[in-house]
Amino acid sequence: MDNEQRRDAAGDDTRAPRGATPQEAPPPEAIAVRPDRGALLRAFVASLTGTSLEWYDFAVYSAASALVFGRLFFPSEDPLTGALLAFSTYAVGYVSRPLGGFVFGRLGDVIGRKKVLVATLVLIGAATFLIGLIPPQSAIGPVAPVLLVLLRFAQGVGVGGEWGGAVLLTSEYGDTRSRGFWASAAQIGPPAGNLMANGVLAGLGALLTEQQFFSWGWRIAFLLSGVLVLFGLWIRMRLEETPVFKAMEAGGDRPQAPIKEVFTTQPRALAAAVLCRVAPDVLYAMFTVFVLTYATQKLGMPRSSALTAVLIGSALQIVLIPLAGALSDRWNRRRLYLGGTVAAGVWPFVFFLMTGGGSWALLVLGVVGALVIHSLLYGPQAAFVAEQFSPRLRYTGSSLAYTLAGLIGGAVAPLLFTALLGTFGTWLPLALYLVGTAVLTVIGVLLGRDADHDEDERYVRESADRARERAATAAPGD
Template sequence: MDNAEHRGARLRTASRPDRGALVRAFVASLTGTSLEWYDFAVYSAASALVFGKLFFPSADPLTGTLLAFSTYAVGYVSRPLGGFLFGRLGDVIGRKKVLVATLVLIGTATLLIGLLPTQAAIGPAAPAALVLLRFAQGVGVGGEWGGAVLLTSEYADSHRRGFWASAAQIGPPAGNLMANGVLAALGSLLTDQQFLAWGWRIAFLLSGVLVAFGLWIRVRLEETPVFRAMEASGDRPEAPVREVFTAQPRALVAAVLSRVAPDVLYAMFTVFVLTYATEHLRLPREQALAAVLIGSALQIVLIPLAGALSDRWNRRRMYLGGAVAAGVWPFVFFPMADSGSFGLLVLGVVVALAIHSLLYGPQAAFVAEQFTPRLRYTGSSLAYTLAGVIGGAVAPLLFTALLGSFGSWLPLALYLAGTAVVTLVGVLLGRDPAHDEDEQYAHPAKGAGRSPGRMITEAPGR
């Protein structure tokens, strides 16, 4: 082993985290994001199944669904506000405090949606209040993701960041699984009339219990080692949003573009597929929900597996392969689904969500690695939220409009392929991991005489 390898081995040994703290951070990241995405996914499923009828009644069911998906999009459009607000706070006051605040915000908004009167009861005030609460959900989610990623990745050995950061990535399928599971159970226990009248509310009201559990876990955590070191050195940024845009614009562009295809792919195969199966293919609602449930259950295993594999293989090349598959699979899925076979529908959704896992598992680590540690919460949050606006926010709306205009799946598949090209560009612009940034921050004596602030703000070459 040469001298460089010896130095790398000593750095990794010295920076091994406390295992108990790391596991607690993993559980807190996983449970918190799962609960928040349960809230978000309940809204998404309700948009496809009931909100069009209750809050946007129309003679044309597709028009009602289109209006309901408009409020779904509000939750994405409001995310950048959460990214700006909470991302900045996360780099200034700490990761833990911000994560507690985002959980409270999303849980309260979801609980109130479950209590909201419909348009038949209070008229136009009902959809207006729904939009406002959806906006609050989006603000909370916009500040959640970056902190949840850093909660585990800044506790872990940076050489295993792909696996540990994937805790936050398991949240969406786990939350989606819980949300659709609750809705499917209610749908099977209640008649369509009961489900439409009051049954859907139960899924929203359950949020109060789930969020209380998530808060109990998060308030018991300590701040991450990297932020504690940053705080001790006095190197916290004063204007992190401005610094991200002025000092790391390429990192921001790469991170934003890399997220577009996964967002759109997920919107198609967990949200719009419910509308496509029930209204276009005339399949029972239970079958559409079952396909999403099966795919989401498998993702709980596939996402951390993909994250772990990205630590062993080149993360960028793995991401590129997933983006190519995301662009090709829709051209296979839609002919399978149009056969009307429940088995082929399930297979198509499962493969699509497996491809999504190849992208989503390494995504948290890939996005975080684009930014230096002192700007990482802000940069990651901005990338996450800005990508959501151009990706997931408009996807269900465009899917619905394209299907209504053309009556064919081909424009949908071409749209998905286009987003895959966008993500390929983003990944090619991005950089590979710079593990020494975190290790030097935790161990400033290894910084070859540089000050902590200097070590952090210098971005490695691309």
């Protein structure tokens, strides 16, 4: 099925959901006006804030699971058992993401990008904040771990619906010919969130004793998420809806069953979007999470040395990711992505060979090199995923791709890395595993389509025409 047929298959059904009338939609002339640059910059900051909060939570929760959750919420005579139970709550956040992708992705194409993004930000932030207030098991018994699991589940649901909307918030505001740069706002969240979380934890570690941190200091890291939420809400509440969703409203083109439509009319687009995310997610998991275990257990380095290498790479990514997004606007996005994927499959062999001697400088070089390659993929990724789907199904499709790829990519990668290293005792199976994910991503990129820079403008014009026709044919008083 070619590009035009795919767009026709997804866009022929112009029925609006029940209750959607011309009077409820913006007037046709309103949807053809592009927001000013100030609105675009606010959208960029709003997108960045939400994903930064997500990854701030990711890093803080990971540290708390290892340091305090086992003792506070899952006390056991065997410390390992308590730690495993604590990490199980961490996994709950991944398992619940597809639910958020299904629920909020659908709503993003039905009620609007802005409303859903406000809801997901509140859900993530409130759950993170409340985790910092849960009394330990010694105070309220088994209710404590139950509350922890429920709040972690809520975080995952919110995160599952956040990414797709955060991407569209900037990509549908700006010029489609610079979509790679503007959509990269959502992609800066992981390194920014990691740096914020580690900065907060390092500050608490320097100011507090170990007993103080265990008793109450860890809670501060969770309670501070409320500041990010308030700032993000202040930004997001000031935004207008994107021109594409205004066009959907005015033209009566909001889908009634967007999830079903994505699976039935755009399966190739969904497959491309899911597979293109697998290798970048696994590469990131290897060089920001698993590398800490490898450096300490196999190379005999202090954990702080490995963490410093990750933080240096993360700091560089804050600049490299938007640059890579902008680069994909100048070059063909698919070719850039293919080149980055090949590099991702090759680099683990280089990394493990160069770091075998235990040199910290080479470890830093290896981690930074991996995160440079990851930036070449992650920067253009948001735009590539979004432009696979027709405008009226874009939020649903992007959210489904994000959450489904997470299940087969980043969610299981650290566990598989650890299991492979423990079973074989060598790095070769780990590198081959990443090669396998690179093959999947190459297939996804080849299945995908190049950007159609005129698609959004064409869709807005056609929707305005439909809105005028509906207004002209509506009975007086309807």
